[in-house]
Amino acid sequence: MIAEELNKAGFATVAAVRRLDKIASLKPLGICTAALDVAEEDSIDRCLAEVRASVGEVDVLVNCAGVLPMVPAEFVPRETGRHTFEVNLFGLIARAKKCLPHIRGQRRGRVINVSRLRQL
Helix, strand or coil: CHHHHHHHCCCCCEEEECCHHHHHHHHHHCCEEEECCCCCHHHHHHHHHHHHHHCCCCCEEEECCCCCCCCCHHHCCHHHHHHHHHHHHHHHHHHHHHHHHHHHHHCCCEEEECCCCCCC
């Protein structure tokens, strides 16, 4: 997992997910955890406030959240398709927009976007 490798390398690391029970094993390793629903801007704001309070500003953002309907494309309902774009594209952009002002201001840092696609 990316968070584990960053933590091993000495970075202050926060793993943020929708369901905290999925990453409970990271806390004993010294990795902070935070709740985040990337499709909800308020959730992004709350998560970043929690991150800043616990470890400070974000120097590296790794965007790797994503959803993909597990049915052929022609069977994906419109709302499911919209939610997929909300999470995979607009959520990614929203998280980056919240972190980039600090990264630009300090003139160093990174935004890393990770994606995976499966054939529909």
